[in-house]
Amino acid sequence: MSVRNASITNFDPNGLGISGKLFGLPFEPENSQLTILPVPWEVTVSYSSGTARGPAAILEASVQVDLFQEDIRNAWKLGISMLPLDQDIEAANNKYRFLADKYIQWLQAGSQQDQDERFAAVPEIVNGACREMNEWVYQQAKDQLEQGKLVGVLGGDHSTPLGLVQALADKNEAFGILQIDAHADLRMAYEGFEFSHASISQNFLKIPQVQRLVQVGIRDFCEQEWNLSQSDARCRLFTDSNLKEQLYKGKTWDTLCREIIADLPEQVYLSIDIDGLIPQLCPNTGTPVPGGLDYQQLMHLIKLMVTSGRKLIGFDLVEVAPGTNGGEWDANVGARILYRIANLAAVSQGKLEWA
Template sequence: MITKEEIIANFDPNAPGVSGNLFGLPFNNDNAELIIIPVPWEVTVSYSAGTAEGPEAILDASTQVDLFIKDIPDAWKLGISMLPVSEKFKEENQKFRDLASRYIKWLEENEEEWISDDLKVIPTTINEVCEKLNIYVRSQALKQLEKGKMVALLGGDHSTPLGLISALASQHDNFGILQIDAHADLRKAYEDFTYSHASIMYNALEKVPQVSKLVQVGIRDFCEEEVEYINQSQGRVVTFYDEDLKNAQLEGDTWAAICKKIIKNLPKQVYISFDIDGLDPKLCPNTGTPVPGGLEYHQVIYLFKQVVRSGRTIIGFDLNEVSPGEDDWDANVGARLLYQMGNIMAVSQGKLSFTA
């Protein structure tokens, strides 16, 4: 068997990569340090679809990512690999997505209270299949964690990482979530779907008691119910609204100073949940629910690196809501985010190092 050291010695990171491999890297699921779980799922998406195509689009775009990171020069040597995307998985997603769409259409267009029996059972059916998804993701994550791997999830819509968060909770008694997002995602059973993409943080807080803190950054689309939840959380949820971030910068605050305020609210162990619509929409125009405003690419990378430089450990992460569109631009951005996040997490766990 060829060792990882031999693989590294025989690979030229400046040449074209290995076709079909994530980032063109020469690693597989056995010798990679970081395993990406792809979850092409968007059953409860309520606006524009396409995020289920995200994992494969990012895989395709990833071979165009240059592997050298200036302050993590050995980044490519870590070993990153993605589990295969199941065709059966994609078929199930489409089947239940069509079913959920029928119910959402009825909610949006039907002015009468009457509902047919076949429509009435749809929320229960969708909730049950999403629960099975959570169990599947949790089992896949635990399998890799038990092998000593770092694990991240690539969606799909933002409902997908609950199983990974639950798996990490079996190994960590206390951790915080750093959420990059345009939306608060604190709705309870949005559109009657318990595991809605708009409810992921509500579910993480309510179903995973090991999550001691939720720090939200870039939030700019939310309802009164979510603001009340934040205000009544007794400090468990801290929200940095995008408008307030922009106002602070306009009044002279530097991004470095703002990042210190954000990080101060995080515990020592941090999970990052990244909905790509947290970025300025010019970087993700095809995402399901783009919102004006948002963060720049280098702002979030700087924030993540400062989290690590503060001495905190990133225990896992997800990247969601990447819908490639016709030009694959969003996947191009998503692939670069995925590469950066994976290597930044590795630095936090002592598997790579920042340069001085």
């Protein structure tokens, strides 16, 4: 009997999960079919911090997630595991986050000229650190993809999944990105940082294989971002205000979801910034904005995308931040989103079946 089969045979999905394992499941990266890559990084966050602690918080909260899915047969048997948190990445995050934060404070205070020399080199130093992080994510993701695994990134801030998307671009000639977010993230080198969390969508569009970017729930963006979304034929923006207006006028969410999905190609990468949801579901995220999707709206959209025949080639969940007082609500919500989208991605690739 293989190690994988033995793990399945000896595990009770109705009992207590295994402490320290993602969702309490009995799988290691070696015998799982889907790998979660944690990236505890938030160097360029420009408002509240805490997202770097998201992966550890979700890991801890995930043991409380019930494994049964009423519409997916034996979902837990897929085999989901999380790679260990990398101490070097954590240390680099702490080092460069301190430097970037001081620089951002200087900008917000008016960029006093007497400090010019002190801060002149900071953007390139931070950009260099972010390039190294992106390369690390790329290599980690490439290694897992070459083993035939599905891969998802767990941030950290929204800058973290760029390396995964670049690795997927090596394996796929063309795909679209479905982004759930409160922010458009189309800024050019925000605050001087080329790989800012506020520039991830801009960086996605620099990858030739990304043929479509469909953004849903957006409700906070600058004029430059709006103009780019209207002028680039690859972009399709479904703002939160427009979606809600159509709902108020009588359109169903199912109908709106079908319109969103119609803009996506056959292969789709899913990027979920937790602040795309209503703030009640993510009160400690770095940049909360009123409005957004509720949990079941998000799940209906993703399930409908899978039932449409589209293939989820990868995904990320980012910007989950635990409360400063130790509150676990954000991590509980994040863990449940992570489990569900992992299973839906597996269904889309034939690794799991509908019940």
